[in-house]
Amino acid sequence: MNINLHIKEQMVKFKFKNGFLKILAIYFGACFSAYSQDNKTVLTINKDEEAPIISKHIYGHFAEHLGRCIYDGIYVGEDSKVPNTNGVRNDIIDALKELKIPNLRWPGGCFADTYHWKDGIGPKEDRPSMVNRWWGGVTEDNSFGTHDFLNLCEVLGTEPYLAANVGSSTVQEFTEYLEYVGHKGGSPMAELRKQNGREKPWNVTFWGVGNEMWGCGGNMTPEYYANLYRQYATFMTDWTNSDNMFRIASGANVADYHWTEVLMRDIPKNLIEGVALHSYSFVTWEKKGSSTKFDEAQYFSTMQTALKMEELVTKHSAIMDKYDPKNKIALIVDEWGGWYDVEEGTNPGFLYQQNTMRDAMIAGTTLNIFNNHSARVKMANLAQTVNVLQAVILTEGEKMLLTPTYHIMKMYTAHHDAKLLPLKLESPSYTFNNESLPAISASASMDKNGLVHVSLVNIDSKKENKIEIDITKLGVKNFTGTILTAPKLQDHNTFDAPNKIKPAVFKTFENKKGNLTITIPPFSVVMLEGK
Known part of the structure; x- marks a missing residue:
């Protein structure tokens, strides 16, 4: 029985012969009225x-060379017992097609600014190895490289989003990469691509000019990075004399509004199409807690940081509005999601965690925020696709499962390119x-x-x-x-x-x-x- 309703019924039975009881009745009546209003x-x-279109690219994903996202996740190799197409798991291909992922960011993340793209092309047996210094110190054999990734994007019907190396590379290496993936033929890099089995260019639109330049990308100041970005962006082209190139600057860490201010102030508008933003949800940064064994206090704290996205998007957008009142430059939230302690017994550098209804709450509320700010937010990337952080897919040997976050992303496909x-x-x-x-x-x-x-x-x-x-x-x-x-x-x-x-x-x-x-x-x- 509803105890409040029971009390109210009992009080109505009184004949209220004195003023005190009448006052009490009025007080309780007000309480019940407030209770009713609060409950609806x-x-x-x-x-x-005049409302904007909700860009489907808000529903993008992120696949870094981190832990078991690529290797033993998306990519198992052509000789694997797991059914695959060119080394990529068929069940993952099918699941991502069902999700209608509009874009996929690769190869990082922090990994991007240590990655040299030429190490990942040509015969796999001839590719040099490297140590992944950011994520677990494991040896990377480069068996999953540019051709593997861009061909996967074609199979999925998704746009590739390449995060290029600025932190430990050169303008020349960057522009050769652009030439390799985008030039039709007759150039050194286009001919090299053809030698490696790809006749036509992939025509990549989205390019991140470095990643987290305030941190793992080089611990730079925004003023220094803005000048470096100008240099790199000046030499960027898609080799088609079109406006198809979408250049994304490495943006702020959470509430670093000064970073956004400097980029918007110092980068000429003809050199930039997007500014990134990274923000994760957790209990506290120092004590992230278990992904499954959490109490209500930890849940509440996690949702506090998740809902902080509303304030972040609003304030970063306000800064962008000062310099770009016509919304020509997009806010790109290309890393977001829940971040907890790794599962017991797993490599701490692999960031493998389970995915509960708490993650469904993060996904649903965050996507609603992006939708409602779609005049400025044109793209976002959930971190990450498989086996890392708030993944939509988890694998174990031949087994695969879809997480609650996957189901939210699939439900929300209804908003893709729809009018707000x-x-x-x-x-x-x-x-x-x-x-x-x-x-x-x-x-x-x-x-x-x-x-x-x-x-x-x-x-x-x-x-x-x-x-x-x-x-x-x-x-x-x-x-x-x-x-x-x-x-x-x-x-x-x-x-x-x-x-x-x-x-x-x-x-x-x-x-x-x-x-x-x-x-x-x-x-x-x-x-x-x-x-």
């Missing part, structure tokens, strides 16, 4: 012809230890076929929330729903139970006279489709 969220969705529908939302609070966070996150869009999609996240660990959606301006009559939820926040898929968490049909809603009322369970993500 009103969400208003509007159409706006602006919304107004007054969220109830998720409160823990006298601190509060917005419990409800949402974003909405309309695709080219007129279908409306609304993604909703309730991060509250205990309380369901009612959401009333005003859809009178959308002209939508019928809705269907999909939900991802589980009995416990710590629940996750395992190789013995790979389908413990998977999307299900959602029916806990009703549509009356243009108002759609839904009840969303604790720590759940819902995608509604209306037509």
